Amino acid sequence: MEEVIMTNKTWMITGTSSGFGKNLAEFVAQDSDSNLIATARKMDDLSYLDQYNHGQIFKVLVDVTNSDQIKNAVKTAQKRFGTIDVLVNNAGLGYFGTIEESNDADIRQLFEVNVFGLANVTKSILPTMRAQNSGLIINISSVLGITSIPTFGWYSATKFAVEGYSNALRQEVNSLGIKVMVVEPSGARTKWNAGKTAPVKLDDYSDFADMINNAAAGETSAPGDPHMIAKIIFDTVKAGKKIPNHLPLGEFATSGMKNELSGILSEIEQLYATSIKADTSAE
Numbered sequence: 001m002e003e004v005i006m007t008n009k010t011w012m013i014t015g016t017s018s019g020f021g022k023n024l025a026e027f028v029a030q031d032s033d034s035n036l037i038a039t040a041r042k043m044d045d046l047s048y049l050d051q052y053n054h055g056q057i058f059k060v061l062v063d064v065t066n067s068d069q070i071k072n073a074v075k076t077a078q079k080r081f082g083t084i085d086v087l088v089n090n091a092g093l094g095y096f097g098t099i100e101e102s103n104d105a106d107i108r109q110l111f112e113v114n115v116f117g118l119a120n121v122t123k124s125i126l127p128t129m130r131a132q133n134s135g136l137i138i139n140i141s142s143v144l145g146i147t148s149i150p151t152f153g154w155y156s157a158t159k160f161a162v163e164g165y166s167n168a169l170r171q172e173v174n175s176l177g178i179k180v181m182v183v184e185p186s187g188a189r190t191k192w193n194a195g196k197t198a199p200v201k202l203d204d205y206s207d208f209a210d211m212i213n214n215a216a217a218g219e220t221s222a223p224g225d226p227h228m229i230a231k232i233i234f235d236t237v238k239a240g241k242k243i244p245n246h247l248p249l250g251e252f253a254t255s256g257m258k259n260e261l262s263g264i265l266s267e268i269e270q271l272y273a274t275s276i277k278a279d280t281s282a283e
């Protein structure tokens, strides 16, 4: 039987081949108090971790749409480290297109990865966290999980799903010692921007053509630094303070979420007299 290494925290992160996941994996890998379960779709993409390996890093193949791979990863990681304390559901796809012109198969694949993949991994870890009576689940959502903009509608729909799912899960597992934090970054310089696109073909949507064509430019021009984003997430966990329910990251994340939520609040207040009539009889 493999030796169980007991340390402070074992992190499992999905999608550590690039972007936020890779940067976060590097912080965890360099922390002697932490074990790292780094997952990716190709083992070769994790060779950057070899420089840090001192027995506390376990690299494993996980495509989040593959339930067998997820189960195998959780089982072997648990055997090796004993506990899984922090799950970071980071793996995700981008997609750019108007609602009407987006491709059905691409939309389903987007939900398969961003929503059902995240839920599959979470479901596999929950029995471990419930048995431990502790754990932290970090779901990487987006500012577009709270607000939305043209041509990001379907991507946004997946992140709204992540927000709703996380909100309910938080309330279901809170008394079991398990916390759920949702991270809402705004645009950051990762290869996420190389996501699939549905170019505008209908004249009625021609105003949005440039937005879609320029989507890939975010890889170099977006304000968010993936290394800093990973550092903030890592530091938030390591600080040992109360974990926030939401962690907006970036100026647009903050202003976008504030504008959306205050706009909704203002409408709710204006419509209050009408709204509450729904609870009375129409007779």
Ligand SMILES: NC(=O)c1ccc[n+]([C@@H]2O[C@H](COP(=O)([O-])OP(=O)(O)OC[C@H]3O[C@@H](n4cnc5c(N)ncnc54)[C@H](OP(=O)(O)O)[C@@H]3O)[C@@H](O)[C@H]2O)c1
Residues within 6 Å of the ligand: 014, 015, 016, 017, 018, 019, 020, 021, 040, 041, 042, 045, 062, 063, 064, 065, 090, 091, 092, 093, 094, 113, 117, 140, 141, 142, 143, 184, 185, 186, 187, 188, 189, 190, 191, 192, 193, 222, 224, 226
């Ligand atoms: N960058 C932004 O502007 C931004 C803003 C807000 C939120 N986000 C979110 O942040 C998360 C990380 O994205 P990123 O910006 O760091 O982009 P990224 O560099 O493209 O990283 C995405 C990661 O997800 C992995 N992935 C994709 N499909 C997968 C699957 N089926 N199974 C397992 N892994 C899969 C990728 O692996 P491969 O290398 O194998 O494709 C990659 O490791 C995503 O959830 C994204 O929606 C990004």
